Amino acid sequence: MTRSPATPLPPPEERRRLREAGSLTQAQIAERVGATRETVRAWESGRTNPRGRKREAYAKLLDSLAEAEVTAPQEEPTSLEEPAPEAEEAAVPLTPAQAFDALYAFCAPALVRQSYLLTGRRELARESVERAFQLAWQRWPEVAVDRDPAGWVRATAYEYALSPWHRFRPRFRHPEPPPADASDRALMDVLLKLPPPYRRTLLLYDGVGLDLPETAAETEASTPAAANRLLHAREAVATRLPALADPAELHRRLAELASTERLRAAKPPTVRTGSERRARFWTRAAIAFTVALIGTTALTVRTAPTHYEPPVAPGAEIQGVPPRVAQGALSEAEAELREKLRGGMTNGPQRLFPLSR
Template identity: 65%
Template structure:
């Protein structure tokens, strides 16, 4: 039996452009096709390709959008069921403002990066636009990230350092971060990875624990969190603290959704076993929020983060150039000093010219013979020759 050819699909960037031209969110497109918003996100980023019936439905939807234009599709968007990407717990919690997938594009960092990457036909973005966009993202995400990193590590200095390094990395890769669907999530993942790196335990400053929270209940909760495995702690913080959905939590922790669910259940059981009052998820979320807000942790200014990141980049760039020059110089010196032709090893017993002859016993010369005869005649044999003589 011959299978029918698969319906053609536009490239991933064209799929996203068609959806955004109709003011549809990924959740609305997912509701029309019958999949999740994460699946639509993967289709638009090129990480996966639809197959079977879903491919046919998705291809027809894109073709209708392209044929009808943005106006009819915008009317359909009004009747579509809009599913929020973030759960209700993520709004107004640790972040200063929600940053959903359905947020209107065209923000400062998005425009600057798209213009730099050549994805937008508008005017090119100036460095001032990129700086302003970065400062907006920093002011939005940095305060909450510092508190979250503190719950992950239990160390105030490491929490601030993790956020600083994450934003330095984001500034180095700004064109990539700015066009990301969730720039704050990109920075959060980088901060979590740095904060939970096992290499920190080798630092001298980490040999002694920092001062615990002043409140006894806060100390107990922080001790329970730090006793959890790092993967369980991160999953619990993302789901019950930040308020991400389970698929988003699984994607950020690089785990499958069932694995993330099991980690979350085991983490909740461990917390409820030592703190029975926090067996209810809402109570646990409230206590995590209170514990995070109890510490007055201030993130460094965005200007300091940008300048320090640029200084670090210049340092490593110059170090790489110096190391390359050193390697090139050593190679040139070796080539210059190496022999220009091959000199074979002489065979055993062959005569080698230019080498002085070996020294050893040989025939006496006439002068040596006279000296020998003189010594034989004048010297007396026997031990008495050593006795002193009286004058």
């Protein structure tokens, strides 16, 4: 059995140009082809390509936009929705701080809610997003040219939020108050009982709306492994909450659960300032450690011996020496000899004694 060739698609830059020329937003394209806005953004950035029926629908839509561009007169595109962030960046050059602030304002609110679904902790969710963006600001030349800066920050925030070391921190040893609604508490309890990789896969696919290859790439797993995790996670949720067996209903409930909590992120300048302060702290710590290492090395060189001193050779065992015998009782012959010597100390010609005058 042979597979039919895939429907040809224009380059990613042309896909985006055709959409903008047709006065369509990414959300409108996603609605027409049955995908999500994040998926359409990935198609236009070239990070992923559609497959199957979505590819055919997307190709037909782009062909119709290309034909309309040829036949219709040139007009200024109009849209009731806000322009996509990437379109604004292409129109007006931004400074690094302005580009970072725009990315933070676009991604941080949603990332805090997603991190809350991962951890069930409001403070840890906010801290995870701030740390991820602080790291992004420190590596901004790398993040700014990434194909998907939002995905880069999201993966970093998820990694920090799911770190097992948080349970050793005093502030996170005790659980936070659960949601007020009973259904929200039940859903959060089911999510937190899933293994972290399963929870992350379920959130990315059914919560964020990534497709399976994108989910597998972000979780650093193969596509079959990601699909297996997703199926097991859905099965666990459906077992505890049968009303959420439908993926569409699960997606809606995840969005509702995240939106009911008052989760706020810090302002972009605060995050940038915190990142710079942290960078200065670690730079000074590295300098102090280097100075201490240099001082220790200099002291070692100063106090080290200047000539070779051979080590003392270990003692050698001497053969043929009789063992030392401890003093014990005298034999009969030795006792007789002792008595004889004691008795002959004052008598007999054998001895000389001084004469008293």
